[in-house]
Amino acid sequence: MSKPNIQLDSHGRLKHFLTIDGLKREMLTEILDTAESFTGVSERVVKKVPLLRGKTICNLFFENSTRTRTTFEVAAKRLSADVLNLNVGASSTTKGETLLDTLRNLEAMHVDMFVIRHSDSGAAHFFASYAAPHISVINAGDGQHAHPTQAMLDMFTIRRHKGEFTGLRVAIVGDILHSRVARSQILALNTLGTSEVRVIAPRTLLPADPRSLGVHVFHDLEEGIRDVDVVIMLRLQKERMTGALLPSEHEYFQLYGLTEKRLKAAKPDAIVMHPGPINRGVEMDSQVADGPRSVILQQVSFGIAVRMAVMSMTMGTQAQGAAAR
Amino acid sequence: MSGMKNSIQILGGRLIDPANGIDAIRDIYIQNGRVLAIGERPDDFTAQHTIDAAGLIVCPGLVDLSARMREPGQEHITTIASETAVAARSGITTLCCPPDTDPVIDSPAVVTLLLRRAKRAARARVLPIGAMTQQLAGEHLSEMVALKRAGCVAMSNAYAPLANTLVERRALEYAATFGITAILRPEDRHLRNNGYAHEGPVSARLGLPGIPEAAESVAVARDLALAEHTGCRIHFHLLSSGTAARMIEQAQQQRLQVSANVAAHQLHLTEMDIEEFNSNCHLNPPLRSLADRDALRLALAKGVIGAICSDHQPLKADAKEAPFPSTATGMAGLQTLLPLTLKLVDEGVLGLSEAIARITCGPADILDLPYGRLTPGSSADLCLFDPNRHWELKRDELPSAGRNTPFIGWEFQGQVTHTLFEGRIVYQSASSNQTASSL
Structure with missing residues (x-):
């Protein structure tokens, strides 16, 4: 029983960007190539292209996030769209308005695209399935499910440094269980043909059947990062200690914290990534975070180009061809 | 109104009454809300209402x-x-x-x-x-x-x-x-x-x-x-x-x-x-x-x-x-x-x-309940269904508070035609009306 992919329109083009799941390699490559064409825009004197002029993009953030929201806003503005920032957590939902009512009200204001972040897994799917047909939805993080633009900017960063994905060995370290970023990264890496994707964590921070995600599982950091080309560190939330998942930050750093010494097990030219914000001294040493192998700040700046690419592709299904090429 | 009839006979159906080990064509006679007899018509029984159950399954x-x-x-x-x-x-x-x-x-x-x-x-x-x-x-x-x-x-x-x-x-x-x-x-x-x-x-x-x-x-x-x-x-x-x-x-x-x-x-x-x-x-x-x-x-x-x-x-x-x-x-x-x-x-x-x-x-x-069986003397609670009728569960046919089902659009075989509760017909499908006749 194959259902039509809700993310694609009837011509197989990207309509919503909700998850990497179900997207083909060519589609991901197109996103990366389009992003590549946008990287120049930020360096121009006039940092704008008129691709989405006259369109209204609504940033709908039910969870606080300064950085992700800002990069989406910058991306939208560089595409000449009008941006509406709504911090919904503080307004309507606390008054008892349902999510569906919020959607309907914003639709009535003629919004063309929603960028949504919500603490419920599946929130972006929900929006996409109930929104009017002309509206595009981009998932900026839903619960523990997906954060596909973050994953794509990570892929962009890897491709910039390593070229092809085939032949690469990538390790993701930390709280896989609760991480929407990790889920999307794993899907993207596998779709793009990465040779081996590894996850490294204690069992309390892994899902029940991690191999079903298409990864090799390691519990020992040094063993897990041996000969890898890319090390992706995940953020550790403080509440993991209270949920009896870990004894302490101290023991976590002892076992899974990335140090210069441990990084020696990886390939000599391995890069270190982190979706941010970093807990220095918990996930990694400052020496590593600020060191020559770290590409963490590049990730942030590539984030704008990748989000521009996804926005123009999902919305400008018609406009995109003319302007982006 | 047929629901008020206090003597009903159900004729020619395939009776499946697992509690009594019955799976056979049997007639059922109902009086004053109870099962009066199964199989043979009691001598003094007069039916005010007859359900022709030919082709139907009759169960508790x-x-x-x-x-x-x-x-x-x-x-x-x-x-x-x-x-x-x-x-x-x-x-x-x-x-x-x-x-x-x-x-x-x-x-x-x-x-x-x-x-x-x-x-x-x-x-x-x-x-x-x-x-x-x-x-x-x-x-x-x-x-x-x-x-x-x-x-x-x-x-x-x-x-x-x-x-x-x-x-x-x-x-x-x-x-x-x-x-x-x-x-x-x-x-x-x-x-x-x-x-x-x-x-x-x-x-x-x-x-x-x-x-x-x-x-x-x-x-x-x-x-x-x-x-x-x-x-x-x-x-x-x-x-x-x-x-x-x-x-x-x-x-x-x-x-x-x-x-x-x-x-x-x-x-x-x-x-x-x-x-x-x-x-x-x-x-x-x-x-x-x-x-x-x-x-x-x-x-x-x-x-x-x-x-x-x-x-x-x-x-x-x-x-x-x-x-x-x-x-x-x-x-x-x-x-x-x-x-x-x-x-x-x-x-x-x-x-x-x-x-x-x-x-x-x-x-x-x-729960030691005396129901779910059609022994003479037991409450005349019955379900009659047509085992061959195909139907689809349609959203529009469900009450608004009953649409929370993942089975909308599923096709099923076997549809209820009559339900009797305490000897009264409490449901009769529209298509079964013509087969029921009053005597």
Whole structure:
């Protein structure tokens, strides 16, 4: 029983960007190539292209996030769209308005695209399935499910440094269980043909059947990062200690914290990534975070180009061809 | 009005009455609300109404061990009147109502209220299940004997499993003293944590916090130990895992008085059905793996699980219109209890007679109810269905609070044509009107 992919329109083009799941390699490559064409825009004197002029993009953030929201806003503005920032957590939902009512009200204001972040897994799917047909939805993080633009900017960063994905060995370290970023990264890496994707964590921070995600599982950091080309560190939330998942930050750093010494097990030219914000001294040493192998700040700046690419592709299904090429 | 006729004959149908081991063409004679005779027409019998049941299957009215009608407390969703009407259309004549109404069924007054409203609706029998602890809070025992005397057929703590094992021990001991059956929904709340779906590959991929199988099996192990210790007769409600079914099978082999039921949907759906965040499959207990579904089917075939229930939970129309974790759990199940059970016959899980047993005398025997059988003298509760009629469950034909079902668009074989409750025709399908004739 194959259902039509809700993310694609009837011509197989990207309509919503909700998850990497179900997207083909060519589609991901197109996103990366389009992003590549946008990287120049930020360096121009006039940092704008008129691709989405006259369109209204609504940033709908039910969870606080300064950085992700800002990069989406910058991306939208560089595409000449009008941006509406709504911090919904503080307004309507606390008054008892349902999510569906919020959607309907914003639709009535003629919004063309929603960028949504919500603490419920599946929130972006929900929006996409109930929104009017002309509206595009981009998932900026839903619960523990997906954060596909973050994953794509990570892929962009890897491709910039390593070229092809085939032949690469990538390790993701930390709280896989609760991480929407990790889920999307794993899907993207596998779709793009990465040779081996590894996850490294204690069992309390892994899902029940991690191999079903298409990864090799390691519990020992040094063993897990041996000969890898890319090390992706995940953020550790403080509440993991209270949920009896870990004894302490101290023991976590002892076992899974990335140090210069441990990084020696990886390939000599391995890069270190982190979706941010970093807990220095918990996930990694400052020496590593600020060191020559770290590409963490590049990730942030590539984030704008990748989000521009996804926005123009999902919305400008018609406009995109003319302007982006 | 045909519903008022007090003598009815049902002629030429294939009678399947598993409790009496009958599967044959038999005529049925009904008088004053009771089954008068099966087979031979009594000499002094005159029928005021005849149902031509040629080509139909005639079986006892269905007995459903768990149906929420939202009354008292949430009459804006559904009422006893509306849900007993749905039950009548579905061939169900006995509904057991869990105690988590508002107010909770923890006092005889609520029992009386429920029974009175059901009597007024007069479409099906409603049997309240009493709360095992006051307010279902798991602290103080409810007045179980008073509840039983008022009409409760068993005690349960609904979806609030007793967290304190000492309270559970006392509750079971007290219930055992007075021959009361305890209905337990086995779940360890800590292991359930804030889960929304079966902990497995699908929940891992969708990023939905998982509910491990152990949340059920740990509770079953604890409950079985206490059943053995207290000698209380316990009934496990809504099994979802193969492990739990196997543990219960072992306990039955050791002659513990332990029975179990399963919801009809649990025998057909799996974790795969929540793909794309289908909120109609947001259920409690969660849909589990294919292996669990098959183990439940096996346990059902072996008789370890003696009853299939609907676990009917009508919801407000917008209760499923939200992101998956924010939606209410539960599905409206009355209308699919019979069709999903018959589907098991199609799929070779059960014979037809066994399947009917699991929704008639099986559940009745678990609670020692005199229903679900057509012995002369018993209440004339019957379900007639056309086993060859194909139909589709259509959204528009469902009441607005009954559209929370994942089975919309499914095709079924076998459709109810008549339902009799206490000797009255409480439902007759439009297409069967011309076949019925008054004498």
